[in-house]
Amino acid sequence: MAALDIITYSFKNIFSLSTVSFEKACKLEHSTQQNAYAIYWIQNGKGTYNIDFEQYTFKDNVLFFLSPGQVFTVDSEHIKTAYKLTFVRDFYCIQTHDKEVACNGVLFNNIYETPFVQPCKKDTQKLQFILESLIDEFQQNETAQYDMLQSYLKQFMICSVRIQKENHTLKEDTETRLFKDFSLLVEQNFKTMHTVTEYANRLGVSPKSISKHFQKIGTKTPSDFIKNRILIEAKRLLIYTDKTVKEIAFELGFNDPAYFTRFFTKTISKSPLQFKKEY
Numbered sequence: 001m002a003a004l005d006i007i008t009y010s011f012k013n014i015f016s017l018s019t020v021s022f023e024k025a026c027k028l029e030h031s032t033q034q035n036a037y038a039i040y041w042i043q044n045g046k047g048t049y050n051i052d053f054e055q056y057t058f059k060d061n062v063l064f065f066l067s068p069g070q071v072f073t074v075d076s077e078h079i080k081t082a083y084k085l086t087f088v089r090d091f092y093c094i095q096t097h098d099k100e101v102a103c104n105g106v107l108f109n110n111i112y113e114t115p116f117v118q119p120c121k122k123d124t125q126k127l128q129f130i131l132e133s134l135i136d137e138f139q140q141n142e143t144a145q146y147d148m149l150q151s152y153l154k155q156f157m158i159c160s161v162r163i164q165k166e167n168h169t170l171k172e173d174t175e176t177r178l179f180k181d182f183s184l185l186v187e188q189n190f191k192t193m194h195t196v197t198e199y200a201n202r203l204g205v206s207p208k209s210i211s212k213h214f215q216k217i218g219t220k221t222p223s224d225f226i227k228n229r230i231l232i233e234a235k236r237l238l239i240y241t242d243k244t245v246k247e248i249a250f251e252l253g254f255n256d257p258a259y260f261t262r263f264f265t266k267t268i269s270k271s272p273l274q275f276k277k278e279y
Contacts, residue, residue: 005020005021005022006018006019006020007019009134009135009138009139010138011091011138011145011146011149014087014088014090014091015085015086015087015088015091015092015149015150015153016084016085016086016087017083017084017085017086017131017134017135017138018083018084018086019082019083019135020079020081020082020083020084021080021081022079022080022081035068036068036086036087036088036089037065037066037067037068037086037087037088037089037092037108038064038065038066038084038085038086039063039064039065039066039083039084039085039086039156039157039160040063040064040066040082040083040084041062041063041082041083041084041085041127041131042058042060042061042062042063042064042079042081042082043060043061043081043082043083043124044060044061044079044080044081044082045059045060045077045078045079045080045081045082046058046059046060046077046078047074047075047076047077047078047079048074048075048076048077049064049072049073049074049075049077050071050072050073050074050075051064051066051070051071051072052070052071052232052236053071053232053235055075056116058116061118061119061124062116062117062118063116063117063118063119063127063160064116065107065108065116065117065160066108067108068089069236071235071236071239071240083131085153085156087153091150091153092150092153092154107157107160107161107164117160117163117164118163119160119163120163123159123163126159127156127159127160130152130155130156130159131156133152134149134152134153134156137149137152178203178205178210178213179213179214179217179219181203182199182203182210182222182225183225185199185202185203186199186225186226186229187229189202190226190229190230190233190252190253191230191233191251191252191253192253193226193253194226194230194253195223195226196210196211196222196223196226199222199226207222210222227263227267230252230263231264231267231268233252234248234252234260234264234272235275235279237251237252238272238275238276238279239276239279245257245260245261245272245273248260248272249261260272
C-alpha cells in the first residue's frame with residue numbers, strides 16, 4: 001500500500017475526506033469504536049463488517065453510516081476504490097438538522113436497521129459530483145470555506161436519505177411511525193426506563209397496542225427491543241472502558257449489580273467478565 005494510494009483532505013480536525021484508490025484490492029486501517037460520525041463509500045470492493053455486533057456482508061457501491069460510540073470491526077475486506085467522510089458534532093450536528101435533513105433514524109443514530117445505502121447509477125453520479133466539489137473546496141483557501149464544506153456534506157447526506165427512502169421496504173404507515181417513535185424514545189431513555197409500560201405511557205398508548213404494532217411489521221417484541229439496546233451498550237462499555245461490572249450496572253439503571261449480571265448472562269450465555277475476556 002503506497003502513501004499516494006490514500007489522500008486525505010482535512011479542515012481544522014473537525015471534517016475530513018479520504019480517497020482510496022488501490023491497484024490491487026487491499027484492507028484498510030480502521031478504528032474499532034467510532035469517536036466521530038463517519039461515512040464509508042465503498043465504490044469498488046467487497047467484505048464483511050461487524051457493526052454493534054451485527055454482521056453485514058457487502059459487494060461494490062455501498063455507503064455505510066456510523067455514529068459516535070458504535071463498535072465497528074472488520075471480518076474481511078478487499079477494497080480498490082473508496083471514500084471516507086469523517087466529521088464531529090461541532091461541525092455538523094445531526095440532531096440540530098434532523099427535521100431538515102431527516103437523518104435521525106434513516107442514516108445515523110439508528111442501530112435497529114441495516115446501516116447502509118446502495119445507490120443506483122444515476123444516484124452514484126450525483127454523489128460523485130458532490131464529492132468532487134468537496135475535494136475542490138478543500139484545496140481552496142477562500143472566504144466562508146467552513147460554510148461551503150458544510151453545505152456539500154449536507155447535500156451528500158440529503159441525497160443519501162432520498163436513496164434510502166426510495167429503496168426502503170417499509171411504508172410510512174401508522175405501524176412504522178410508532179416503531180420509529182418508540183425506537184427514538186428508547187435511544188434517549190434506555191438507561192433509565194426498562195419496561196414497555198414506561199414507554200407506552202410516554203407515547204400515550206397501551207403496552208398491548210405497541211406489541212400489536214411491532215407484530216404487524218414483523219420485528220422483535222418491544223421488551224426484547226429494549227433489552228437489546230441495553231445489551232449493546234453493556235457490551236460497548238465492557239470492551240472500551242475500564243469500568244467495573246458494578247459501575248456499568250449502575251450506569252445502565254440497574255440498582256442491583258447481581259441482577260444486571262444475571263440479565264447479561266441469560267441473554268448471551270456468558271457473564272459480563274467472560275464476554276470482556278473473550279472479545
